[in-house]
Each structure stands twice: as C-alpha cells, then as structure tokens.
Amino acid sequence: MRRSLMLTLMTWSVLSVPGLAFAAEGGTGGWVGPFAVIAAGFGMGIASGLCGLAQGRATAGAVDAIARQPGAAARIQTAMIIGLALIESLALYVFVIAAILLFVQPVK
Amino acid sequence: MGAIEHPPILTIPGVPDQVLYTWVAMLALIVLSFAATRHLALVPRGVQNMMEMVLEQFMALLDDVIGQDGRRFLPLVATLGLFILTANLLGLIPGLMAPTGNLNTTVACALIVFITYHVIGVRKVGLLPYLRHFAGPLLDAELFPNRAVDFAFKLVLVPLYFVIEVVSHLARPLSLALRLFGNMAGGHILLAVMFLLTAGMIGWAFSGSLGAIGLGLPGSLLLIAFTSWFLFPLKLLVALLQAFIFVMLTMVYIAGAVQEVEHH
Numbered sequence: 001m002r003r004s005l006m007l008t009l010m011t012w013s014v015l016s017v018p019g020l021a022f023a024a025e026g027g028t029g030g031w032v033g034p035f036a037v038i039a040a041g042f043g044m045g046i047a048s049g050l051c052g053l054a055q056g057r058a059t060a061g062a063v064d065a066i067a068r069q070p071g072a073a074a075r076i077q078t079a080m081i082i083g084l085a086l087i088e089s090l091a092l093y094v095f096v097i098a099a100i101l102l103f104v105q106p107v108k
Numbered sequence: 109m110g111a112i113e114h115p116p117i118l119t120i121p122g123v124p125d126q127v128l129y130t131w132v133a134m135l136a137l138i139v140l141s142f143a144a145t146r147h148l149a150l151v152p153r154g155v156q157n158m159m160e161m162v163l164e165q166f167m168a169l170l171d172d173v174i175g176q177d178g179r180r181f182l183p184l185v186a187t188l189g190l191f192i193l194t195a196n197l198l199g200l201i202p203g204l205m206a207p208t209g210n211l212n213t214t215v216a217c218a219l220i221v222f223i224t225y226h227v228i229g230v231r232k233v234g235l236l237p238y239l240r241h242f243a244g245p246l247l248d249a250e251l252f253p254n255r256a257v258d259f260a261f262k263l264v265l266v267p268l269y270f271v272i273e274v275v276s277h278l279a280r281p282l283s284l285a286l287r288l289f290g291n292m293a294g295g296h297i298l299l300a301v302m303f304l305l306t307a308g309m310i311g312w313a314f315s316g317s318l319g320a321i322g323l324g325l326p327g328s329l330l331l332i333a334f335t336s337w338f339l340f341p342l343k344l345l346v347a348l349l350q351a352f353i354f355v356m357l358t359m360v361y362i363a364g365a366v367q368e369v370e371h372h
Contacts, residue, residue, distance in 0.1 A: 082360065
C-alpha cells in the first residue's frame with residue numbers, strides 16, 4: 001500500500017517536474033521534445049516487431065501452400081506479396097509518425 | 109527531413125530537388141523509349157528487345173489480374189510502373205535522390221490512380237450503378253422474410269455500409285502514397301545513419317590509441333561490408349518490389365472498379 005503510493009508519487013514527480021521546470025522559462029524549451037523522441041523509438045520498435053510477426057505468419061502460410069501445390073506457386077506468390085505490402089504499410093504509418101515526431105516536431 | 113541525409117549534389121536554385129530528379133527520371137525514360145522505337149524491327153534486338161520484354165511482363169500481369177479487357181490500361185499502368193521504378197533506382201546512385209522519397213511525388217501518383225479507377229468504374233456502368241455498389245451486397249440480399257423488418261434493417265445498415273466503404277476507398281490513396289514514400293525515405297535515412305556510423309568508426313580507428321585501432325578497424329570493415337553487401341542489395345530489392353506493388357495494387361483497384369460492378 002505504502003509502496004504503491006510512493007511509486008505513484010515518484011512517477012508523478014518525475015513526469016511533472018520537467019514540465020514545471022520548463023514552464024518557468026516561459027515556454028521556450030518544451031518538455032514534449034524528449035518524450036517525443038522516446039515515443040518515436042518505442043513506437044517504431046513495437047510496430048516493426050509486430051509487423052515482423054505478421055509478415056512471418058503470412059510468409060509461413062504462403063510457403064506451406066507452395067509446398068503443397070508447387071503448380072500454383074506464381075499466383076500464391078503474387079497474393080503473398082500484396083498481403084505483405086498491406087501488412088508493411090501499417091508499420092510504415094508508424095514510421096511516418098516517428099519521422100514527423102523526430103524531424104518536423106509539430107509540438108516542441 | 110534534411111537533418112541526417114546529404115542533399116543531392118546536383119541542384120538548380122529555385123527548383124525543388126524532387127522536381128529536378130523527376131525530370132531526370134523522365135529524361136531517362138524518354139531516351140530509352142526513343143532508342144527502343146528508332147529502328148523498329150520485326151525481330152527485335154538490343155534496347156527494343158529489352159523494352160518489349162518489360163512491356164510483355166506488364167501485359168501478362170494485366171491479363172492475369174484484370175482479365176480480357178485489361179490491356180486497355182497498359183499505357184497508364186506501364187507508365188506509372190516504369191516511372192516509379194526509374195525514380196526508385198535513381199535513389200541508389202550516390203549523390204542523386206529518389207523523387208519517390210518525397211511525399212509530393214508519391215501523393216501525385218496515388219491521386220492519379222485514385223481518380224482514374226473511379227472514372228473507369230463510372231464510365232463502365234454509369235454514375236448511379238457505380239454509387240450503388242458502394243452500398244455493398246446488402247441492397248440485393250433478402251435479410252428477413254418480413255418485408256417491413258427487412259426494409260427497417262436495410263435503412264440502418266446500408267448507410268453504415270456506405271460510410272465504411274467510402275472510408276476504405278479514401279484510405280487507398282493514403283496507403284499507396286505512404287507505402288512508397290515510407291519505404292524510399294526509410295531506406296535513405298537508414299543508409300545515411302549507416303554512413304554516419306561508418307565515418308565515426310573510421311575516425312575512431314585513426315584516433316591513435318592501440319585499442320581504438322584494434323576495435324575500430326574490424327568494426328569499420330564490418331560496417332562497410334554490411335552496408336555494401338547487405339543494405340545496398342536490400343535497397344535494390346525494395347526499389348523493384350515497391351514499383352511492382354504499386355503497379356499490382358493499381359491493377360487490383362481497377363479490377364475492383366470494373367468487375368465488382370459487373371455481377372450486380
């Protein structure tokens with residue numbers, strides 16, 4: 001009980017102190033910037049990890065199908081590549097967001 | 109986004125880089141087409157042979173995906189495919205940039221595809237039947253035997269289906285543009301970071317101390333080998349694959365606009 005209270009207080013202080021410290025300067029150097037960098041890195045990591053899992057499943061299914069039906073390899077490959085592209089675009093949305101957070105920095 | 113990447117070497121002041129390198133890609137394609145059609149022969153040789161092989165691949169894809177009347181769309185699809193392929197490959201030459209690594213170029217291509225496949229669908233069946241197929245298969249299906257209940261359910265479900273369908277159609281150009289842009293720009297940034305790391309490692313290797321030489325020299329050799337033997341072929345593969353995927357999805361969208369309407 002006491003430990004969780006301490007943890008909450010510590011988290012709160014860690015999260016709020018940079019904001020307080022920089023708010024005193026009159027809004028020149030924001031505290032969102034560092035968090036944006038962390039968010040970009042973590043978001044890209046999560047997105048590429050899950051995208052890798054999904055693409056692995058799709059490729060495994062396609063290879064399985066080709067092994068069963070080598071005659072249909074060309075059509076299966078085409079369908080697999082389209083599917084991979086659609087899966088990959090989800091990770092690329094996150095990449096675009098990460099690039100915006102890192103380079104464009106809409107919120108300082 | 110010029111934080112890490114080196115800007116292209118050749119620039120004209122006042123002309124944005126992506127426009128300039130779009131012109132370079134256009135020039136390359138024009139020269140290729142001119143060389144291919146200058147001495148047309150029944151038994152093709154050289155450039156004509158190569159271009160015919162490429163176009164035959166496009167035709168085979170069109171036959172495969174759209175069907176019989178797919179060859180009507182060969183000019184659109186082949187132009188888009190060849191332009192995107194040339195633009196992607198430009199980015200592999202050091203000192204040049206890929207026009208497709210800029211969001212403006214890819215959005216332009218995606219908007220062309222978006223407008224064209226709707227126009228093709230409308231011209232095939234007319235405006236109202238085309239809009240009708242946005243409402244999905246619900247309009248023709250008999251959901252309930254009781255006609256009043258059937259009508260009430262359709263009154264709720266059809267507008268819902270229509271909205272979902274419209275949103276999914278609007279997401280298509282977005283994902284087309286962002287996929288191509290993300291792949292090209294991401295590969296570019298990755299290469300730039302690898303070059304930065306390699307430069308830092310080489311600098312460390314020449315810094316003088318024995319440990320730095322012992323660790324920095326193999327490290328820099330490893331980075332150079334990784335970049336030139338793995339990352340660069342990977343970018344080549346991505347350039348080919350993304351052009352193929354753009355063309356493939358374009359054909360799938362056109363096929364959807366042409367065929368979905370037919371069996372209503």
